[in-house]
Every structure is written in structure tokens, then in C-alpha cells.
Amino acid sequence: MRRLIADQTHSISLKLNGKPVHAEAEPRMLLSDxxxxxxxxxxxxxxxxxxxxGACTVRMDDxxxxxxxxxxxxADGAEIETVEHLAPAPGSLSVLQxxxxxxxxxxxxxxxxxxxxxxxxxxxxxxxAGETEIRDALAxxxxxxxxxxxxxxAAMEAAKILQKERLNA
Amino acid sequence: MKPAPFDxxxxxxxQEAQAALAAEGExxxxxxxxxxxxxxxxxxxxRPTLLVDVMHVAGGAEIRVERGQLVVPFxxxxxxxxxxxxxxxxxxxxxxALPWVxxxxxxxxxxxxxxxxxxxxSAEIALxxxxxxxxxxLRGRGARRLPAAEFFTGMMQTAARPDEMIEAVSFPLSQEGxxxxxxxxxxRHGDFAIVSVAAIATGDRLRLAIGGxxxxxxxxxxxxxxxxxxxxxxxxxxxxxxxxxxxxxxxRYRRDLVRRLGRKTIKEARQCAA
Numbered sequence: 001m002r003r004l005i006a007d008q009t010h011s012i013s014l015k016l017n018g019k020p021v022h023a024e025a026e027p028r029m030l031l032s033d034x035x036x037x038x039x040x041x042x043x044x045x046x047x048x049x050x051x052x053x054g055a056c057t058v059r060m061d062d063x064x065x066x067x068x069x070x071x072x073x074x075a076d077g078a079e080i081e082t083v084e085h086l087a088p089a090p091g092s093l094s095v096l097q098x099x100x101x102x103x104x105x106x107x108x109x110x111x112x113x114x115x116x117x118x119x120x121x122x123x124x125x126x127x128x129a130g131e132t133e134i135r136d137a138l139a140x141x142x143x144x145x146x147x148x149x150x151x152x153x154a155a156m157e158a159a160k161i162l163q164k165e166r167l168n169a
Numbered sequence: 170m171k172p173a174p175f176d177x178x179x180x181x182x183x184q185e186a187q188a189a190l191a192a193e194g195e196x197x198x199x200x201x202x203x204x205x206x207x208x209x210x211x212x213x214x215x216r217p218t219l220l221v222d223v224m225h226v227a228g229g230a231e232i233r234v235e236r237g238q239l240v241v242p243f244x245x246x247x248x249x250x251x252x253x254x255x256x257x258x259x260x261x262x263x264x265x266a267l268p269w270v271x272x273x274x275x276x277x278x279x280x281x282x283x284x285x286x287x288x289x290x291s292a293e294i295a296l297x298x299x300x301x302x303x304x305x306x307l308r309g310r311g312a313r314r315l316p317a318a319e320f321f322t323g324m325m326q327t328a329a330r331p332d333e334m335i336e337a338v339s340f341p342l343s344q345e346g347x348x349x350x351x352x353x354x355x356x357r358h359g360d361f362a363i364v365s366v367a368a369i370a371t372g373d374r375l376r377l378a379i380g381g382x383x384x385x386x387x388x389x390x391x392x393x394x395x396x397x398x399x400x401x402x403x404x405x406x407x408x409x410x411x412x413x414x415x416x417x418x419x420x421r422y423r424r425d426l427v428r429r430l431g432r433k434t435i436k437e438a439r440q441c442a443a
């Protein structure tokens with residue numbers, strides 16, 4: 001049990017998108033700032049910084065987390081996945097991302113990284129998810145451009161495609 | 170929107186956590202899921218000198234059934250309790266109320282005991298704990314168990330002393346022939362409740378618990394209440410509350426929600442009991 005002192009930086013080790021990383025942070029640094037400013041992964045966006053808008057949502061040890069409501073020191077030893085992890089290869093998109101593109105499920109794109117993490121997790125954990133579950137997951141996100149309908153349509157289409165892929169796999 | 174500086178300590182045992190709280194005094198806070206506390210840190214509504222992280226203490230996330238109680242220790246996340254296979258038969262009121270706690274994303278990190286420690290007047294878990302006569306297990310230099318109604322002393326105020334942490338909360342297991350129901354109205358699903366209502370019906374007996382209106386959950390019991398008496402009883406209850414006007418709703422709207430949600434929730438609880 002070591003006390004980490006407030007105005008000093010301390011070493012933090014975690015896995016970001018499958019790769020081990022080591023860096024330094026003060027105890028008060030938010031995970032969102034650690035991911036963006038220290039580790040340089042700018043795909044995760046920061047909106048309200050008090051857990052309301054959902055833009056900064058990431059995956060942490062298989063569950064979702066608001067990275068603005070998580071301290072970097074809490075994530076020491078954790079596995080973090082961000083929107084950069086979703087595409088299977090550079091220049092290609094995941095099934096869900098492709099559906100977003102097809103259905104115009106984003107305009108300015110500020111909220112999109114967080115929404116993709118929530119929906120990707122939902123469709124992975126509950127492949128049978130329908131409109132109710134999709135809307136429930138979306139309730140934790142704010143989008144000011146789309147009115148949500150295209151997002152729901154895109155997620156439902158992605159769910160169907162993924163179910164089919166699973167049947168043929 | 171960034172926290173003020175604080176020290177951080179990851180406790181390995183409850184004893185370590187408690188000793189750190191006792192040594193630090195008023196400036197120390199326990200951090201578990203952090204879903205309420207980190208928001209308060211970001212807005213600098215809380216400025217602790219030390220955060221004691223209890224999420225890595227062995228055994229802190231193991232829910233157990235003990236002497237007719239469902240015991241939920243300090244590191245159990247809200248999602249873990251909601252996903253418990255037998256929750257609907259063990260504590261049906263919790264199964265009904267937990268989906269209303271925050272969002273999927275915050276339930277994945279937020280803990281049951283953390284919500285109780287935060288003591289927000291609109292919190293669903295606090296309401297269920299008081300409605301069911303649950304208990305709060307506190308660990309300081311010694312251990313004590315407080316009835317939930319004595320634990321919540323005001324808006325975000327509790328009877329916990331600075332050197333105490335919540336070791337667990339316990340909910341009595343449901344008895345056969347008892348019906349439970351929960352309803353809530355907020356601006357959007359997942360927002361703070363404007364009014365939340367829990368009802369417990371056993372035979373003629375009825376209990377209502379109201380959240381979101383007073384500073385702490387309010388409980389009212391009736392030994393019997395037939396169909397013709399319900400509206401008058403709910404009207405009396407609505408007027409006895411300390412309903413206030415604020416940004417989200419008027420006092421009058423809150424009273425009307427108590428009447429309408431109350432009637433609906435009583436009906437549902439009685440149907441479950443039958």
C-alpha cells in the first residue's frame with residue numbers, strides 16, 4: 001500500500017487497445033486526459049466532464065466506463081479499449097461503423113466515439129439486442145445533430161448483419 | 170472542470186482502508202466506482218486531501234445470502250447486482266429499481282454502497298434500502314450496523330463518521346405473499362428522479378416510500394387501505410411532503426406525481442402479492 005502524493009507524477013501501466021503502455025500522471029488526472037494528452041490517442045472525445053454527455057465512453061476491463069469519471073490511477077493495471085480499436089485494419093471499418101456511415105448516423109461526429117463504444121459493447125455482449133436495448137444504451141449519450149433515429153437504424157442493421165455472420169461462421 | 174489535487178491510496182484490506190481514513194480525518198474520502206464522487210471532484214464540489222480506493226480489496230465484490238439478508242459488500246458494482254440470476258426472487262424491489270439507476274455506462278462502474286454513501290435524495294438504491302428496512306454495515310475502529318432510516322440524515326448527509334467506511338449494505342430477502350413495485354418520473358430515463366415511488370404490499374398492509382421530494386427517502390405505512398381510501402391517503406401523503414419548486418419541477422407537479430405514481434405503484438404491488 002503506497003500513498004501517491006498529490007503534486008507528484010506516478011507511473012501507470014495499462015493496456016491500451018491491446019498494447020502495454022507505461023506513463024506518468026498525477027493522482028488527479030482523469031483517464032480521459034491521460035488517454036488523449038499523455039498517451040496521444042485522440043479518438044476519445046471530451047464533452048461535459050461530469051458524466052452526462054457520454055462522449056468520453058471507453059471500454060475498461062470488458063465493461064463500459066466514462067473516462068471523465070475515472071481517474072488514471074484507478075486504471076493502473078486495467079485493459080482499456082477506445083474507438084481506435086474498432087476498425088479491423090487501417091482504411092477499413094467495422095460492421096457497426098459501416099452502418100453508421102451508410103445511415104448518416106453522425107454529422108459533426110463529436111459524440112460518435114462514445115456511442116460506438118457503447119453500441120459495440122452491447123452488440124458483443126447481447127447479440128440478440130433489439131430496438132429497446134439499443135435505445136437503453138443510447139440513453140447514456142447526448143447527440144445534438146442526428147435526433148438519434150439514424151443511430152438506432154444503423155445499430156439495428158449492424159445487429160442483423162452480425163447475427164447473420166455468426167450463423168455462417 | 171478538473172479536480173483539485175489530492176493524494177491517492179489503493180487499499181489492500183479493509184483494515185488498511187479504515188486505518189488510512191482514521192489517520193487522515195475529515196479530508197479523507199473512500200473512492201469505489203467514482204460515478205458520483207469524480208463528478209463532484211471535477212466540479213470541485215468535493216475537495217478531499219486523500220482518496221482511499223477500495224476496489225482492489227479481496228472479497229469486496231462477493232455478494233452473499235446470510236441469515237435472511239442479501240448482503241452486498243462495498244465493491245459490488247450496480248451492474249453486477251442487476252445481473253445476479255436470482256435477484257428477482259431474492260429482492261424483487263431491487264430488481265425493479267436498479268434499471269432506473271443512472272445509465273448502462275455508469276452502472277458498469279458505480280457501486281451499490283457508493284450510491285448509499287453519496288446519499289442523493291433522488292437515489293433509487295437508497296429508497297429501496299429504506300423501504301425494505303435494510304441496514305448499513307459501517308466499519309470504523311469497531312463495527313456497527315445502522316437501520317437505513319437512521320443512516321440517511323439529510324441531503325447528501327449520513328450518520329457515517331469520518332473514520333468509517335461502508336463495509337456492506339443488507340436487504341431482507343422477500344417473503345412469500347409480499348408484492349413489490351417501483352416507478353419513477355424524470356426528465357429522461359436515467360436522469361435524476363423528480364419523484365420515485367416504491368410500494369410493498371402484504372395482505373391488507375401497505376408501505377409506500379417516496380424519493381426525490383424530501384432530503385431523505387420518506388416511508389409511510391398503512392395497516393389497511395381499501396380502494397376507496399387510496400386517493401385520500403395519497404393526497405394527504407402528497408401534502409405532508411416537503412415538496413419545493415426548483416429548476417426541474419414545481420412543488421405542485423411533484424405532489425401530483427406522488428398521487429398518480431402512488432396509485433399506479435400500489436396497484437402493481439398488490440397485483441404482485443396476489
